[in-house]
Amino acid sequence: MPSEVTDRIKSSSKPLQPFSRRGATLHYGDFLDASAEWTAPTVIISDGPYGIGSFPGDPASPEALPEWYRPHIARWAERALPETTLWFWNTEIGWANVHPILASHGWEYRACHVWDKGVGHIAGNANSKTLRRFPVITEVCIQYVRKVTIKSNGTEKSLKQWLRSEWERSGLPLYKANAACGVRNAATRKYLTKCDLWYFPPPNAFELLAKYANEYGNPDHKPYFSLDGLRPATAQEWTKMRAKFRCDVGITNVWREPAVRGVERLKNTYKCVHMNQKPLSLLERTILASSDPNDVVWEPFGGLCSAAIASVNTGRQCYSAEIMPNYFIAARERLASHAAP
Ligand SMILES: C[S@@+](CC[C@H](N)C(=O)[O-])C[C@H]1O[C@@H](n2cnc3c(N)ncnc32)[C@H](O)[C@@H]1O
Numbered sequence: 001m002p003s004e005v006t007d008r009i010k011s012s013s014k015p016l017q018p019f020s021r022r023g024a025t026l027h028y029g030d031f032l033d034a035s036a037e038w039t040a041p042t043v044i045i046s047d048g049p050y051g052i053g054s055f056p057g058d059p060a061s062p063e064a065l066p067e068w069y070r071p072h073i074a075r076w077a078e079r080a081l082p083e084t085t086l087w088f089w090n091t092e093i094g095w096a097n098v099h100p101i102l103a104s105h106g107w108e109y110r111a112c113h114v115w116d117k118g119v120g121h122i123a124g125n126a127n128s129k130t131l132r133r134f135p136v137i138t139e140v141c142i143q144y145v146r147k148v149t150i151k152s153n154g155t156e157k158s159l160k161q162w163l164r165s166e167w168e169r170s171g172l173p174l175y176k177a178n179a180a181c182g183v184r185n186a187a188t189r190k191y192l193t194k195c196d197l198w199y200f201p202p203p204n205a206f207e208l209l210a211k212y213a214n215e216y217g218n219p220d221h222k223p224y225f226s227l228d229g230l231r232p233a234t235a236q237e238w239t240k241m242r243a244k245f246r247c248d249v250g251i252t253n254v255w256r257e258p259a260v261r262g263v264e265r266l267k268n269t270y271k272c273v274h275m276n277q278k279p280l281s282l283l284e285r286t287i288l289a290s291s292d293p294n295d296v297v298w299e300p301f302g303g304l305c306s307a308a309i310a311s312v313n314t315g316r317q318c319y320s321a322e323i324m325p326n327y328f329i330a331a332r333e334r335l336a337s338h339a340a341p
Pocket of ligand 1: 029031032047048049055056274276278279301302305306307323324327
């Protein structure tokens with residue numbers, strides 16, 4: 001711990017209070033305690049233990065990660081919305097170990113992004129003769145979305161199953177769905193199909209399907225396509241039933257970006273304040289891809305709270321937790337002095 005930070009902690013008689021600025025709130029303490037009052041997230045950026053013993057509490061081996069992450073993953077699942085995206089940072093083997101826990105809590109794998117830090121990262125990391133492997137210059141950032149289900153007639157249905165069963169419940173023949181949406185055959189072939197060609201109907205198409213089924217379907221079982229059992233869902237409500245996503249042209253799943261250095265790197269004289277500080281450019285990329293302005297980002301394992309800074313830069317709200325007082329204080333100073341672009 002840097003000595004001037006230790007001195008500040010010792011001289012402070014007050015417990016470390018949450019600190020908010022520009023829509024970002026930093027909490028000192030365990031994420032599991034801090035997050036009880038947080039607004040539900042559109043984005044979760046997890047950059048926690050890697051199973052390499054790199055900070056206090058980081059297990060020494062990746063085999064210990066599943067049990068470490070289990071309560072945190074359960075909490076994310078409990079508080080997530082259908083529109084929530086989780087970006088899970090780790091080593092390749094760390095992620096491989098944790099993936100079954102994520103899947104068992106309804107996190108659906110979408111893509112694996114490889115952070116390639118470049119050959120400049122090899123310095124001090126190239127003892128290949130002893131380690132008997134090529135130098136590692138990557139981390140992974142995995143995109144997960146919610147496996148969304150809707151309860152109907154006592155059973156949980158995937159969106160695909162639910163759309164089809166709502167149409168069938170209306171008693172209308174399948175081909176009428178095309179007339180409902182004003183298309184030649186896309187509605188039956190894409191939105192109501194049982195096969196792999198299925199895709200999520202665009203919100204306006206959903207609203208047309210719902211309107212038609214409620215107007216011409218069997219009057220005895222209305223409403224159709226309802227999320228609350230009282231009225232058909234709107235296009236806007238349907239939009240929220242899946243994760244947000246947009247992608248700039250030219251961005252792939254390989255992210256070539258050096259490790260943080262220069263003015264962005266927080267240092268105490270010569271030493272880095274936190275070994276695991278993430279580049280703002282990559283955090284901003286994930287936030288922009290999976291949320292809109294003013295949406296809420298969660299950063300359960302703050303460190304220097306880079307996701308909070310990235311959220312300020314992109315006009316999102318953020319809640320971060322950091323369990324180590326020295327890192328919390330450094331993050332608080334970072335946010336306090338941050339000049340948003
Ligand atoms: C990999 S670092 C995060 C680095 C951060 N992404 C950055 O750019 O600075 C993980 C951090 O999580 C903190 N941490 C570990 N367990 C935690 C918990 N249960 N609640 C809150 N913070 C925790 C550690 O102290 C560590 O600083």
